[in-house]
Amino acid sequence: MHTHTSSRRRRLSVGTGTVALSLGLCLCAGQLVATPAASAAATAPVVQAAAATKVKPAVRTTVSTKTVRWGNQVRVTARYFNPSTGKAVTSGTVRLQTWRGGKWINWTSKTVSSSGTVNLYAKPKTSAYFRAVYLGNGAYTSHTGQKLRITVKASGAKIIAQAKTHVGARYLYGAAGPKRFDCSGFTKYVYKKAAGKKLPHKANSQQRHGKSIAKSKKQVGDLIIFRSGSYGYHAAIYAGNGYMYDSPHSGAKVSKRKMFSKNYVVRRLV
Secondary structure (H helix, E strand, O other), X not given: OHHHHHHHHHHHHHHHHHHHHHOOEEEEOOEEEEOHHHHHHHHOOOOOOOOOOOEOOEEEEEEOOOEEEOOOOEEEEEEXXXXXXXXXXXXXXXXXXXXXXXXXXXXXXEEOOOOOEEEEEEOOOOOEEEEEEEOOOOOEOOEEOOOEEEEEEOOHHHHHHHHHOOOOOEEOOOOEOOOOEOHHHHHHHXXXXXXXXXXXXXXXXXXXXXXXXXXXXXXXOOEEEEEEOOEEEEEEEEEEOOEEEEOOOOOOEOEEEEOOOOOEEEEEOO
C-alpha cells in the first residue's frame, strides 16, 4: 500500500513537470513562474511598415521668349516627370514667381495637366527673373525650378501708358515735368521716363531724332512733330486712330485730342 502511494506521487510529479514545460513554465518553491522565452513572446513589440518615400520630380522648363515688348505676354512652360521611370507627374499645383524687391513674389498658379505639363502666363512691366515652383503631392516632393531672365523692352504701349499718367497737368512754357510741361517738355519727359530716350527740349530739334516713318505707317507711341514748312513748332505722341497726347498751349492741360494738321513728320524712338 505504501509502495503504491509513493509511485503514484512520482507519476503526478513527473506529469506536472511535463505540463509546466509544455506551457513554458517552471516550478519554483511551489509556484508557477514564466520562463524568459515566454515573457519575451508576450511583450514583443509590433513592427509597423515604413512610410513610402516621396520622389523628387524632374522638370524641363522653357520660355516662349526671353525678350518681350512691354505690354506683351510671355509663356513659361514646365513639364514634370518621374526621373526613374520617365512617367509624367499628373497632379499637383505649380506657382509662377518673380523676383521683386529682394524676394520671390507669387504671380499666378495652375494645376499640372494629365501630360505633366503646365503653362503659366505673365505680362511683365520690367525686366526680371521668373521661376516655376511645384508644390508637391502625396507621391512627390516640392520642386523649385531654375531662374529664367525675361528682358522687357520699351514699346509704343509703354510710351502711351506713361503719357496717360500726366493727363490734366497744366501747360507752362519751358517746363519739362514732372508736374507741368510745355509741348516738347512733355515729349522729352515721357520718352525719358518710359524708354530711357534723351530728347532735346525743342520741337524743331526733336524732329531729327529717332527713325523717320511714313505717315501711313505710324504706330501708337510714335513721336509727332507738326511743322510750318520744314520748321517743327509743336510736339506730340501718337495715340492711334488720328488722336494724340500733347501739352497744347498756355491755359490748357495735357490731354488726348484729335490731330489738327496734316503737315507733320513721324519719328520712331522705340
